[in-house]
Amino acid sequence: RSTDTIRNFCIIAHVDHGKTTLSDRLLELTSTVELRNMKEQLLDSMDLERERGITIKSHPVSMIYQKDKEDYLFNLIDTPGHVDFSYEVSRSLAACEGALLLIDAAQGIEAQTVANAHLAVAQGLEVIPVINKVDLPSAEPERIMEQLEDVLAIPAEEAILASAKSGIGLPEIIRAVIDRVPSPRWLDEKGTRALVFDCIYDAFKGVICYVRVFSGELKQGSSISFMGSDVKTQIKEVGRFSPHMVAEDSLSGGKVGYIVTGIRDVADVKLGDTVTRMDDMAGEMLPGYKEVRPMVFSGIYPLDTSDYEKLKASVAKLRLNDAAFVYQSESSAALGFGFRCGFLGLLHMEIIQERLRREYDLDIISTYPSVIYRLRKTDGTEMEIDNPVFFPDASEIEWIEEPMIKATVHTPNDSIGDMLALISEKRGICQQTETIDTSRVMITARLPLNEILVDFNDRLKSLTHGYGSMDYEPDGYEQSDLVRMEILVNGEPIEAFSSIVHRQKAETRGRALCGKLKDLLPKQLFKVAIQAAVNGKFVARETLSAMRKDVTAKCYGGDISRKRKLLEKQKEGKKRMKQIGSVSIPQEAFVQVLRSS
Ligand code: GTP
Numbered sequence: 001r002s003t004d005t006i007r008n009f010c011i012i013a014h015v016d017h018g019k020t021t022l023s024d025r026l027l028e029l030t031s032t033v034e035l036r037n038m039k040e041q042l043l044d045s046m047d048l049e050r051e052r053g054i055t056i057k058s059h060p061v062s063m064i065y066q067k068d069k070e071d072y073l074f075n076l077i078d079t080p081g082h083v084d085f086s087y088e089v090s091r092s093l094a095a096c097e098g099a100l101l102l103i104d105a106a107q108g109i110e111a112q113t114v115a116n117a118h119l120a121v122a123q124g125l126e127v128i129p130v131i132n133k134v135d136l137p138s139a140e141p142e143r144i145m146e147q148l149e150d151v152l153a154i155p156a157e158e159a160i161l162a163s164a165k166s167g168i169g170l171p172e173i174i175r176a177v178i179d180r181v182p183s184p185r186w187l188d189e190k191g192t193r194a195l196v197f198d199c200i201y202d203a204f205k206g207v208i209c210y211v212r213v214f215s216g217e218l219k220q221g222s223s224i225s226f227m228g229s230d231v232k233t234q235i236k237e238v239g240r241f242s243p244h245m246v247a248e249d250s251l252s253g254g255k256v257g258y259i260v261t262g263i264r265d266v267a268d269v270k271l272g273d274t275v276t277r278m279d280d281m282a283g284e285m286l287p288g289y290k291e292v293r294p295m296v297f298s299g300i301y302p303l304d305t306s307d308y309e310k311l312k313a314s315v316a317k318l319r320l321n322d323a324a325f326v327y328q329s330e331s332s333a334a335l336g337f338g339f340r341c342g343f344l345g346l347l348h349m350e351i352i353q354e355r356l357r358r359e360y361d362l363d364i365i366s367t368y369p370s371v372i373y374r375l376r377k378t379d380g381t382e383m384e385i386d387n388p389v390f391f392p393d394a395s396e397i398e399w400i401e402e403p404m405i406k407a408t409v410h411t412p413n414d415s416i417g418d419m420l421a422l423i424s425e426k427r428g429i430c431q432q433t434e435t436i437d438t439s440r441v442m443i444t445a446r447l448p449l450n451e452i453l454v455d456f457n458d459r460l461k462s463l464t465h466g467y468g469s470m471d472y473e474p475d476g477y478e479q480s481d482l483v484r485m486e487i488l489v490n491g492e493p494i495e496a497f498s499s500i501v502h503r504q505k506a507e508t509r510g511r512a513l514c515g516k517l518k519d520l521l522p523k524q525l526f527k528v529a530i531q532a533a534v535n536g537k538f539v540a541r542e543t544l545s546a547m548r549k550d551v552t553a554k555c556y557g558g559d560i561s562r563k564r565k566l567l568e569k570q571k572e573g574k575k576r577m578k579q580i581g582s583v584s585i586p587q588e589a590f591v592q593v594l595r596s597s
Pocket of ligand 1 (some may be wrong): 013014015016017018019020021022132133134135136162163164165173
């Protein structure tokens with residue numbers, strides 16, 4: 001087949017604007033999968049993805065569409081929908097020539113619509129705007145077309161009005177893919193070049209790379225080299241997705257497919273790397289490659305210490321399919337043995353934690369999330385820390401820098417005031433506000449990454465009544481007045497609760513944490529002080545009064561079985577307690593404090 005009839009494209013959209021529904025519809029129309037086999041299992045195959053309505057992994061699919069007796073090969077590359085995965089999105093886009101930019105006709109342009117559209121343009125893709133869900137009574141396609149022109153500078157007449165649900169506009173979408181998406185580019189460059197845009201781990205085959213071949217050809221048995229990581233291996237199997245993996249003899253320029261290699265560890269394959277053939281070496285890598293580094297760190301511990309081995313096996317398994325997730329073992333006085341884990345962002349962290357709980361049936365505790373701080377000590381050494389435990393003594397620090405982000409927030413007009421207040425509360429600086437249309441604005445702000453880790457998104461959602469959205473990208477480092485805050489219970493510091501905070505926020509946060517702990521800790525036989533300290537100076541204090549009666553006192557010696565029951569209950573409670581010095585802290589307190597602080 002000539003490459004003139006190949007179209008490589010993707011669908012990009014804000015969460016819930018209908019990407020999965022449209023992909024399914026396209027598969028149906030091209031009879032790629034029989035309806036009854038299709039179900040939801042195909043795209044968005046993970047439970048969690050379905051439930052949270054997010055696409056985590058990219059699933060490419062090849063389909064054949066016939067037009068004017070000509071067979072067109074459509075390669076549809078699905079992209080992850082969340083900001084945490086923006087590097088993965090940009091690598092998936094780099095495998096395409098065009099993108100369908102899907103916008104909900106009732107919701108309009110949201111933060112990720114803009115972010116994704118910019119990524120697509122940066123990759124040189126032809127962007128085809130599709131206004132979806134026009135079947136909804138609340139659809140306002142004209143308003144969305146104005147937004148397109150105002151916010152993205154895309155001419156309104158380029159938009160296709162569609163409903164992935166009812167089928168409106170689908171023939172137009174297919175025609176636009178054929179007519180407007182260019183056929184494969186860079187075919188004639190020297191040497192074989194293929195882009196690795198995703199990889200998965202298969203228990204039998206090992207690491208399987210998803211590739212887009214630009215020039216040359218990948219064949220079964222070819223000796224290949226990953227140019228970025230300089231790993232060399234041989235292709236054991238090569239094939240396409242239709243939609244399941246189907247082996248072929250080779251994959252030539254313009255095509256999308258997979259290669260099975262001898263590599264056993266996903267960590268050895270870097271997303272965005274270029275594969276070349278040893279007997280047809282390319283001179284240069286494909287553009288855009290970079291190593292991704294985790295941005296957010298947190299400790300994960302089993303609630304029940306005897307689950308450690310199970311947790312160890314589970315994180316190892318998760319790691320196999322997710323090269324962006326890193327971990328190493330660590331231990332904490334309060335929580336026992338666990339792992340220090342690194343994630344791309346907060347959502348990525350939540351996904352991993354949730355999968356451990358659900359798929360691996362583990363009760364886990366995670367410590368307060370942290371970013372990577374850079375600091376220089378007075379003795380001239382520079383270091384990076386992602387764990388408050390390693391924070392040096394204040395007297396040894398010359399300067400400390402924290403990672404910043406550039407955030408784009410979309411909000412209804414009537415929430416601007418609240419939104420700006422939230423940004424400033426989070427130590428952010430508003431850089432720009434732009435009107436999207438008569439009812440919405442886009443705020444650009446610079447904030448410390450650390451400040452958006454815990455509740456920023458939830459608060460944004462609640463103060464905009466669900467109508468706001470946010471996207472962010474890293475924006476360098478900046479010096480800041482940061483300190484380590486420790487929480488002490490009965491004079492004993494509890495590592496799991498320590499955190500790195502801005503000096504001005506230490507007191508408020510310390511008070512909140514102490515107050516919370518006071519509510520959560522069971523009374524002890526003696527009075528217990530709960531304190532927050534910065535550099536050995538207390539910034540907050542609560543006192544837990546001593547317990548007066550023992551639990552059986554109410555039983556007046558009469559009912560012996562009831563007495564026993566109470567004692568047993570108390571014993572059970574003890575099991576889930578952590579002994580810190582002379583005070584027992586229930587595990588639940590760890591979970592609660594870390595969840596809400
Ligand atoms: P992510 O995977 O999170 O990016 O979501 P998505 O963009 O794949 O959205 P999905 O296809 O799951 O659709 C979200 C919701 O919108 C679902 O409840 C769909 O049934 C609904 N939906 C999708 N397309 C249409 C449409 O054309 N009309 C109507 N009325 N509803 C639609």
